[in-house]
Amino acid sequence: MKPSLFDVTIIGGGPVGLYAAFYSGLRAMKTKIIDAEPDVGGKIRYFYPEKLIHDIGGIPEILGADLVADFKKQAETFDPTFVLNTRVTSVVKQNDGTFYIETENGEVHLSKTIVIAVGSGTYKMNPLKARFAEDYTSALHYHLRDLKKLRNKKVVISGGGDAALDAALMLLPIAKNVELIYRGDDFKGYEERAKTVLDSGISTHLHHEITSLYGDKTLKEIEFTCTHSGENKRIACDAIFVNHGVEVDIGNMRDWGFETEEWGISVNHEMETTMPGIYACGDVACYPRKIRIIQAGLHEGPIAINSAKKYLDPKAAPEAMVSTHHEHFMN
Template identity: 35%
Template sequence: MTGGFLECYDTIIVGGGPVGLFGAYYAGLRDMTVRLVDRRHELGGQLTAIYPEKWVYDITGIPAIRGKDLYKNLFAQSVPYNIPSSLNEEVVLIRKNRNNILCVETRNGTVMHTKTVMLCLGMGAHIPRRLDIKNLREFEGKGVSYGVHSLETFKNKKVIVVGGGDSALDLALTIVNDCSDLYVLHRSDRFNSHEETTKKLYSSNAEIRTYSELFEIEGDENHVKSASIRNTKTGEVEKIQVDEIIIAIGLLFNLEVVQEWGIKMEGNSIVVDHNRQTSIPGVYAAGDIVTYPGKMKLIGPGTSEVMQAINHSKTYIQENFPYL
């Protein structure tokens, strides 16, 4: 409560990843009151949760930057505006009251009020996709991981990276110069990554195993010791000694809650117009969660989208809440 009146923000940004953080900074720049809400215990999204050591290449004016450093820069950028944040708060409902004010409710029972909402959810609640290997869970945290949190973990180690997309190749390139040996396994001979990333992998010292899959993991009660690799064409199995295994075959996403809000979606993506507004007036979305003709799921376009959303939300507020 402030001065006897219920606090009502100009915008609440749901999602504290890179797009949400930049949106918070830009809202502050536009002299808007803003609050960040995130379901995790820390801001940064996948930059801090999964890929802190990964190189990011699609930021304007920055040739390359590690995920953890990009997060630090984005956070520092917003500091002058003293933007409050609510962590460990999962938004479960967004509804309008009779005065067209949006009520944002969380699973913990918190209710926040705002004139507009920015959904910067990435791809929703992300869970690393697991391989169907019987003893995989036993070795999670004991040599099996789903990202690179510290380069020291892989220094002078024999490492396997499983996957053929951008995330897998980016992680492989992040650690290739620190490992003693690096094997990249992919089920086919066609990588689902950007051309430049694929070229860099083939130019590196990594041993690329196409038509290969992780078949079995062995070790003791403390750590992984070896892995069996199966050729997907011939069925031949080879056992190699290994210290660390990174599985990067994608993420599973939970967007059931968003679908219940009545927002128009296509598959697992929120449909937005040219103003980055959803089907609910006053509710905007930006980043990997959205879809529109020509959409690219990169941080760079996401920051542009949230700028557009903030600018149009400012106009929306002026037209709909001239008295607040």
């Protein structure tokens, strides 16, 4: 049976894709969301469910998992179709102008327009490179989804970026002990966050790196080495949070017919790619003076949807009615 034709298919179910789905509902567009993960939420669900998010206007702070739940609830307002655990592998524009979307599992989806909101693409965590690390994989954590598992543990954090600093502060009241080890001479994270860590009493070891892990069946100790002097030290350790960055890749989207850049997809001020009918928003969208924060993506998503609406109906209003005036909410 031929699949249904949608007005817009949003590839990516993170916060930006979810808000774009809500906005497309305001524009009365038949909407589908396709995401490669088993649930929506993007990078926040995967990496930061226990982290407090601070960069959304009007929300001083909110737990990552709660923010994702709110975005999902909002996206469901106009009943879009969700297709999860499904990775898009190719997009082909057909002679009639619609798009033939094929997925890794062989499914086919049809859409009049496409909005790409995949964040930075796929993520591959850079592993801890230390002797005997492969013997203690259960003690290595690359994301913090359940802080309770680390309660009263002796935790070492390896890394100096924002995620490492955040992890140190989150674990401070939970873990028995927190040690922060970073091979650089200065932390890479925001200055204010680094200052908070340094003032917190967390033991920090700059210009050091973990070189060996030791224990019996479970991790007991780590050895770390000064990158300046070569001196070795050992400390007790039950678990390690590794934050050595990620390799990100937009994969074969580079073969879908539009122009790409090193960090994503080229768009203009209307979030239009160089392929008519395909738009991009969020971290994957590249244009001058780009800001990669959630709040910026929440602005770009509606622009992309409005561009898709005008593409389908040149006589359509340039933007959606204010939501509080929409009949769905008036009722």
